[in-house]
Structures are given as structure tokens and as C-alpha cells.
Amino acid sequence: MAGQKISAPKGVSEYVPGRSRAFEFVRDNLISPAKLAGYQLIELPVFEDTDLFTRGVGESTDVVSKEMYTFEDRGGRSITLRPEGTAGVMRAVIEHGLDRGQLPVKVWYSGQFFRAERPQAGRYRQFYQVGIEAIGLEDPAIDAEVIAIADAGFKALGLSKYRLEITSLGDAQSRAAHRTDLVKFISTLKLDEATAERARINPLRLFDDKREEMRAAMADAPLLLDYLNEVSRTQFEQVQKYLDALGITYVINPRMVRGLDYYTGTTFEFVHELLGAQSGIGGGGRYDGLMEQLGGQSLSGIGFGLGVDRALLAAEAEGVIATSEFVSDLFIIPLGEPAKVQALVIASKLRSHGKTVEIAFGDRALKGAMKGADKAGAKHVIVLGEAELASGTVEFKEMETGHTSSVKIDSLLEVL
């Protein structure tokens, strides 16, 4: 049975030449501000013990209850493809005792995540995220810095048509007080079965319902922000003060809901204007109980995850992705066998000095090869034939201007 075509699994995003450079640009620039702020790389497995997510992210969440890729490995262990980044980072921090040293622990990560959802524009089953975590400090200044780093990442891409929404989920005491009243309020509403079930699992969810009638019904619902106790309120005000000082604009969204159970205190989301239904390009927040929940000491942390796929979509929608850049410094067109050998030698030497050099293999006609050089984005071209080999000199052509000059083969490095 030969010849059957195999296509990619449903709902995965992949980037091939043509767009892969843009993807690379987005991924690298999104995370660059974190590196400037002293965050260090943490490279983790894409699969983990299933318990890590059921305990860390929370069994009541959609992410855990119906979107995980879970399977049994050959040793009978339950394994899950990571649906998010924070739980894995916490596991590794505890396991390697990183929290025994100087605090905060500051790490960044980058990689693929997996959720078995129905695919949609900007929503994939395998998606790419970069993120950071700062663990072990409760200073609201670090909350503001974390948010600022995410914001700087988006700005580094040239994005501007997005907004930052923030809120505070408060501490356990504040949330408990609010929950009592919220549940009471919800009990007065007439809900369909699915919605009632969601309310039962997490009453805050109803704030996120997009249906007009639900929004109207929830208009007068008690807001968590009004229930913050002294400590939580002061912290949230501090965060705002720092953001103001940084000149970062934000809107307070008291109805913001996050899908992962571990969030507490400062919580935020970046929403892009041009993206349609899947408009969240990044988000994060503080998590007080997570580390303890996973068997570590009781430290709070804060972090974010930014969606690389969606940020790329956003950048394309805004038209801020730089498209044509020179890919190679030099393109060599050899004419004849002896020239081909020399081309290999010259290219290899220049590459060892960090120059990007391509060779037109395959004995194409000169015109075709020139065209190829143009398409490939070559900055300079040289033709290597009998005459050049004999004289040791080539016509060095600058593609943008078409200007040529005589250059000794041995001196190519100087003119590149």
C-alpha cells in the first residue's frame, strides 16, 4: 500500500519556510524582555505524571476534566501531555530544590503545549507558549514587573492594538466571603442545565458567559473586587501604582475569569482587538497555594504564559511583521566542476567566520541561478568560472543596487 498521503493530526499548528521566520521572530522577541530582567531558562519535559495537573491545575477546570491528552505508558503509569506551563515549573523547582537558594526563583520557558479542544482560528491542539515564573516573593512590585515584562514582549513585536486587563482574586479569606454572596445571588437566577453545572463547579465562570441574556443577568452580581480584605486591597493598589509609574495602560476588569484553579491575587490578561473569538494573547497571575499543593513549601509565585501562535496572528493582523530581509550574505554561482569545488571551499571558509553563504548547486543556467539568488534573498552574488579561478578575482555584485566591483577571492571576507 504505497503512496497513501498522511496529513498532520487535527488542529496542530506548524510553521514551514515562508512563515517559519515570522514565527521564530515572534517567539524569540516575546521572551527577550524576560532575559533582560534576569530570568533563566528552564527546559522541561512535554509530558508529566497526570497527577501533577489534576492536583496543580485543578480537577474542576475544563483544561483538566476534558482537554488533557492522557495515556498510559508501557510501565502502566498515567502520563499527560502538558496543557500549561506553571505546574511543571513548580514540580521542577521543588524537585531540584531551587527554592532553597536565593528567592525569588526566576525562570523562563518556551515550548509546545497540548489541549484536546475543538480547533478554531487561534486555537490549536498543539500550541506554542513562552512564559516566566517568579517564585518566592510577595512584593507587589514583582507583580508589576512581571506584567511589564509581558507587555514589553508584545511591544517588542510592534503590537499596539491590544489591551491589558487586570484584577485581583484576593486571598483565600476574601474569596470565601465573596463566594458565599455570589452563590446566593446565582441561586436567584434561572439557569439552563449546563450553565448551572458550571456555576456549581466554579461560580465565577458565569461572569465569562458571552450570551447577552447571561451578561444582563450577571450585571448586578456581587464583584470579588468589592470583597477584598485590607491586605489584598492594599496589594492590588500597590500593583496599580507601579504600573502607573511604568506608564503601562490597563483597564480593571472585575469580571475577569481565569480557567486555571490556582490563581489568587493579582491576575491579568492581554486581549488583542483584531483576533476574533480567541483573542487572549497572554495572561497570568499570582498563585499562593500551588507550591504547597504540589508537596513543596508554602511559597507564593507569579507568572505568565504568552501565546506565540496568537501573537503571530496578531502581528500579521496588524501588519507589523517585517517580511523581506536578506537571508544570506553571499550567494556563489559556480560554473563548471573546478569552480564547484572552489565554491565549497570558499563557502566553508566564510561560514567559519559567521557569514551566511549559499551555493547554487545543480548546474543551473546562469540566468536561472541569478534568479534563484534573488529569490533566496541574497545580499551579494559572485560568479565563479574559469576566468575567476585563473585570476583569483571575482565580480562582487550587490543585489540591491546592482553595483559590481572587482574583489580578490581571498579578500571576500573583508567586503561582506
Add this chain to the structure above:
RNA sequence: GUGGACGUAGCUCAGCUGGUAGAGCACCCGGUUGUGGUCCGGGAUGUCGCGGGUUCGAGCCCCGUCGUUCACCCCA
């Protein structure tokens, strides 16, 4: 998981009420012997997503399936 739309050359799409496929872009070759981006000429390309069915005959109709897409849900 639920509902709607769509699925024709590498890409974007056209194809009237069923009669055995087309355009633009891209690609390849050439425009007198070794120089690109413009122009001109020529050329290759599709089991019309896949599988059934109706019909003398289906890209066009029906069913199923897979995929994409939009919304809900959820979230990056």
C-alpha cells in the same frame, strides 16, 4: 462536546439550471554563447478532500466520512 459555512492546480479562486476542468499569481525553459528583480514567448501541473449512492452521464444532486473555518464552550 454543540450549531452554521466551506473543501477544485503550490497559492487565491472561477466553473451558469448535472455533459468527462479554467484564470491570476507562483514554478520551469527561452528571448543568440557568463549575470536577478520589468517585459515578451513557450511549458509542466490536478484520481475537483475521501468513500458510497442517484443518473446514459456528477466538480456540480443525496448520504457518510475526514479536514478547514466561524460562533458557543474554553483558553494561549
